[in-house]
Amino acid sequence: MTDGSPLVRVRDLRKYYGDGDSLLDRLLGRDAGSVKAVDGVSFDIDRGETLGLVGESGCGKSTTGETLLRLREATAGDVEFDGERVLGMDDAELKAFRRRAQIVFQDPFSSLDPRMTIGEILAEPLRIHGLPEDTGDGRSKAEYRRDRAKELLDRVGLSADQIDRYPHEFSGGQRQRIGIARALALEPDFIVLDEPVSALDVSVQAQVLNLLDDLQEEFGLTYLFIAHDLSVVRHICDRVAVMYLGNVVELGPTDDLFDDPQHPYTRALLESVPRAKLTEQGRRVEALAGDVPSPRNPPSGCRFRTRCPLVIPPAGIDVDQRTYREVMDLRERVEAADLNLAAIWDAVGDPDGSDKPAFKRHLREEFFADDLDGENENAVERALDALAEGDRDRAAETLRARFESVCETTRPVLQEREHPAACHLYDQPVESREGDEAEARVD
């Protein structure tokens, strides 16, 4: 199909890993729940385009790449490649698909078999696919494959004379060139580049990125470029999708995303990127605190709400943004039963638990930089009283009743536009909001 339709179309792709069915779990009748590595990801990749997929380690970006290639089986969703549904392909169709869709892995050493020569490594994809069917020029198939391996080495900037060497005889950058040559062997249309330069020195990274750029132009390749580092994707990607905890939270043309990041998570990621433009150097810093939550039990509503510096207070509550973040941090610790009340009593030198003012002062100092006032102060005070009395549920309910955010009750979705962001700071489609409220409740 060359009718202007995308080469790759991914819709609501999900990959969950169930881990409640181990022998111990079954014996104990325990449902440990599933790890939602990829949880409803959608995007298109146009022909000849490079789409970047970025996010912190563990956000699901590599699993997305491997699942859309069917190196892992999807839990749900749909993937189309050149108009064909990939997830429903039988073995023969899958083999044909794999000729056209390849992957380059991050670690060029472990992805190359150390017992094989480079010539064997590069000829292997051809052999597996029974190629060539007929050389047509009197060469044997083995000779053809060896010549093809030499061509590939030459094309990725290595010498054909190195064909009988082993992977350990090459540097990291050279090994990644071999990985790229292997991906090219079957003349694919599409390559998933899974952190292809992350393991390389900065100077070598630039060379490999230039090579990928040249190859794309020469062969009309389409790339999905996976990276944890936004600075790497800036120069090679046409568009960028930002992932957080199994979801795409923002997607847009690369320059738009860098010049006008929408999602608070994208803004936080950009803070770690050196600023090339003067206009960007005064950009406000919004520090990203806390750890990425477990994908086994992701937060309800917006997945980023436990770390978001801009989490939205309920309407009608007058509270400054930083204080609201502090209240939400306290709420999350209380709701997760992550506050060791006995340790706090010990810390205030009152293991018997009678000096409530000291206990509350300790918590205030731990969570709040400034004093609260009015009803906000009253609610926090009542919650701290409940904690001092050992009643976590009452503390959690007191805080929830006053401070519940739309960010926790309603899962934001990407809008239908060129540069969407899944965040309640921007307009949300009404139909999706209703559907996702139901989903947020069962999270």
Ligand code: SF4
């Ligand atoms: S929806 Fe709320 S918590 Fe999520 S990124 Fe937007 S403001 Fe932050």
